[in-house]
Structures are given as C-alpha cells and as structure tokens.
Amino acid sequence: MLKLYYAPGTCAMAAHIALEEAGADYEGIVLDFSKKQQQSPEFLAINSKARVPVLVSHAGALTETPAILAYIAQTYPDAQLAPLNNPFEFARVQAFNNYLSSTVHVAHAHKLRGHRWADEPSSLDDMNRKVPENMSALMQMIEDTMFEGPWVMGETYSICDPYLYTIARWLKSDRVEVAKFPKIQVHMARVEARPAVKAILPHH
Amino acid sequence: MLKLYYAPGTCAMAAHIALEEAGADYEGIVLDFSKKQQQSPEFLAINSKARVPVLVSHAGALTETPAILAYIAQTYPDAQLAPLNNPFEFARVQAFNNYLSSTVHVAHAHKLRGHRWADEPSSLDDMNRKVPENMSALMQMIEDTMFEGPWVMGETYSICDPYLYTIARWLKSDRVEVAKFPKIQVHMARVEARPAVKAILPHH
Numbered sequence: 001m002l003k004l005y006y007a008p009g010t011c012a013m014a015a016h017i018a019l020e021e022a023g024a025d026y027e028g029i030v031l032d033f034s035k036k037q038q039q040s041p042e043f044l045a046i047n048s049k050a051r052v053p054v055l056v057s058h059a060g061a062l063t064e065t066p067a068i069l070a071y072i073a074q075t076y077p078d079a080q081l082a083p084l085n086n087p088f089e090f091a092r093v094q095a096f097n098n099y100l101s102s103t104v105h106v107a108h109a110h111k112l113r114g115h116r117w118a119d120e121p122s123s124l125d126d127m128n129r130k131v132p133e134n135m136s137a138l139m140q141m142i143e144d145t146m147f148e149g150p151w152v153m154g155e156t157y158s159i160c161d162p163y164l165y166t167i168a169r170w171l172k173s174d175r176v177e178v179a180k181f182p183k184i185q186v187h188m189a190r191v192e193a194r195p196a197v198k199a200i201l202p203h204h
Numbered sequence: 205m206l207k208l209y210y211a212p213g214t215c216a217m218a219a220h221i222a223l224e225e226a227g228a229d230y231e232g233i234v235l236d237f238s239k240k241q242q243q244s245p246e247f248l249a250i251n252s253k254a255r256v257p258v259l260v261s262h263a264g265a266l267t268e269t270p271a272i273l274a275y276i277a278q279t280y281p282d283a284q285l286a287p288l289n290n291p292f293e294f295a296r297v298q299a300f301n302n303y304l305s306s307t308v309h310v311a312h313a314h315k316l317r318g319h320r321w322a323d324e325p326s327s328l329d330d331m332n333r334k335v336p337e338n339m340s341a342l343m344q345m346i347e348d349t350m351f352e353g354p355w356v357m358g359e360t361y362s363i364c365d366p367y368l369y370t371i372a373r374w375l376k377s378d379r380v381e382v383a384k385f386p387k388i389q390v391h392m393a394r395v396e397a398r399p400a401v402k403a404i405l406p407h408h
Binding site: 059060063065074087094098099102107114116120123126134 | 261295296305306309320330
C-alpha cells in the first residue's frame with residue numbers, strides 16, 4: 001500500500017487529492033510541523049530534504065509534487081489524470097506543474113520562509129511585503145495565458161487542477177483577493193465540489 | 205524541425221545538450237539577454253514568461269526545463285535518456301530535475317535576480333551574500349544523498365546529467381569551490397567529455 005506523508009496546509013494537499021481521484025489504496029501519515037516532526041530522524045531517513053509530500057511505494061520514496069503527481073497519473077491510468085499517450089500534451093501538464101513548484105510556490109514561500117535566502121530581519125520583512133504583488137502577478141499570468149477552462153488544461157480534469165487549487169487556497173493568507181481572478185475563483189469552487197476533495201478536506 | 209530558444213549561460217544549456225544527445229533535428233535560436241531580447245514582443249508571443257528555454261515543435265511551445273527534458277526523452281526513446289517504461293524510476297528522474305529547478309536554481313537566482321522577491325538594496329545584498337552558503341548546502345545534499353554515480357541515477361546516463369552539469373557550472377560564479385564535492389566534480393568532467401556537450405559548448 002502507498003503511504004503519503006503530508007502536513008495540513010502544505011502543497012502535499014495536491015498529491016493527497018490526486019490519490020483520492022485515482023482511487024488509490026493509500027495510507028495518509030500526517031506530520032505536525034509545529035512539533036518539527038519533519039526534522040525527526042525517522043522522517044529524515046525517508047526524506048533527507050525534510051519536506052512533504054513524500055509518497056512511499058514498494059519501490060521506494062518519491063519527493064517533489066510534480067513528480068509525485070505524474071507518478072500517480074501514470075500508475076493509475078484508468079483515472080485519466082494526464083494525457084499519458086501524448087508526450088507533447090503530457091509535457092504541457094508537466095510544464096504547468098513545474099511553473100507552480102518553481103515559480104509560484106517559491107514566490108509564496110518568501111512570506112514565511114524568507115530565512116532560506118536571507119538573514120537580516122529587514123530583508124525578511126521586505127520579502128514578506130512583496131508577496132501580495134508577486135502572487136497577484138503570477139495568478140494574473142495563469143489567468144490570462146495558461147488557464148484554458150473549465151479545467152486548467154481545457155475540457156479534461158488533470159493533475160494540474162488539484163495543484164492549482166492547493167496553491168490558490170494560499171492566496172487569502174498571502175493578502176491577495178482571489179476574486180480578482182474570476183477563472184481561478186470559479187475553478188476553486190469546481191475543484192472543491194469533487195468527491196475526492198471533500199474526502200480529504202477534513203485533514204487539511 | 206524543433207526550435208530551441210536559449211541564452212548562453214542559462215539553464216537552457218541542459219535542454220541544448222539533451223537535444224544533441226537525442227540526435228534531434230533542431231535549430232538553436234540564441235537570445236541576447238543583454239539586449240533584453242527575451243522581452244521582445246516576438247518572443248513574448250512565444251513565451252509570455254519571458255524566459256528560456258523554450259522548445260517549439262509542430263504541436264506548439266514548451267517551457268520549464270524538467271518538462272522539456274522529459275519531452276525530449278519521451279520523443280527520442282532510442283537515445284535512452286530516461287527510464288520510460290518504469291514509472292517509479294521515471295518519477296525519480298523527474299524528482300531530481302524538479303529539485304534542481306525549484307530549489308537549486310532558485311537558490312542561485314538570489315544572486316542576480318533578488319529583485320524578483322524583494323525591493324530594498326540591503327535585501328538584495330543580503331540575498332547575494334547567502335548564495336555561497338545555500339549553494340554549498342544544496343550541492344552537499346546532492347553529493348551525499350542523491351547522486352548515485354557514475355551518473356546521477358547510477359550506471360545509466362539520463363536527462364538528470366546535463367541539468368546537474370549545467371547548474372554545477374554556475375558554482376564558481378556563486379563563489380563555491382566545486383572541489384568540495386568530489387563526485388560532482390568528476391561528474392562535470394565526465395559530462396564535458398561527451399560529444400554532445402563538445403558540440404554545444406561553443407554556443408555557451
């Protein structure tokens with residue numbers, strides 16, 4: 001059975017949703033970040049990066065949300081969570097998810113994780129101040145140039161949708177009005193109405 | 205014919221190498237960042253993110269290095285650049301490349317691109333000062349826990365190798381001694397000895 005290590009409110013929610021969408025047989029294992037459980041020797045033995053999500057299968061442990069999402073799509077093909085037989089369309093899905101991980105999530109992380117990249121309190125305040133501007137600009141880019149509708153990639157739900165939803169949930173705490181992005185706002189409600197999301201929301 | 209938009213010294217080198225390794229029929233189109241050619245209306249019409257690499261095929265434009273590398277591996281299977289028939293091993297390749305894009309490249313970017321995340325000159329100086337510490341820690345993590353040897357994923361060369369090589373080339377300007385990481389140092393020389401790299405090095 002698969003095991004998903006996650007923490008509430010983190011990007012691990014995307015993998016959690018995808019496992020539900022896939023109908024996977026999995027066990028969710030919650031880490032309490034307030035108790036720094038991601039720094040425990042037991043967890044570091046699973047993921048030396050001390051981050052979630054981690055998906056453990058019989059073959060070993062996988063990290064990084066875009067890779068985990070693609071793995072779930074590939075190993076549960078009946079769920080049709082990605083265009084597996086079209087390398088170009090599959091790459092577009094991967095490109096969108098990579099944009100979320102390497103640009104959008106990173107912009108958000110400068111609110112509370114600025115200490116990763118700078119030391120002075122004034123720098124951390126500066127980074128935090130800029131988060132609403134950056135997250136707004138990136139969401140506008142998604143709204144205007146990437147989002148096809150009604151799902152991210154068009155008519156078909158894919159592993160892009162739970163990931164965008166997961167990050168869009170951070171906008172309020174990032175001091176960004178999601179209502180400025182009507183397509184993304186409607187998308188959030190559509191994702192939230194899915195049984196897979198209803199099943200895992202109480203854990204997040 | 206494929207078209208690769210790139211700029212010397214950028215992460216686009218990884219895709220450039222992979223196209224050579226694949227034996228792809230492609231045209232390289234160089235952008236001059238000193239002339240802000242990535243901001244031109246012509247290029248923004250291809251990639252609204254104003255970044256390289258972009259790989260254009262008959263189907264359209266692809267962005268984001270991990271997605272482009274996987275696309276090259278999938279569309280040139282004879283080159284055996286990724287474990288295409290093993291979703292778990294393929295996901296491990298993707299996870300490594302995602303780590304490079306969302307963590308290592310991002311750490312490097314705080315040297316010259318700090319203005320993406322903060323406004324004050326003192327913050328940008330602070331970020332720049334921290335780059336050697338961060339890049340050293342991340343390379344140590346790769347050296348100790350990810351790099352299998354002699355290639356990133358073990359006995360078989362993959363799309364992880366040109367990407368690690370591309371980023372390792374930045375270490376000197378990031379004020380990090382690559383000699384501190386003997387596996388990565390040997391790996392750089394091994395990658396550089398490949399005909400595909402010799403073919404594209406004059407352009408970078």
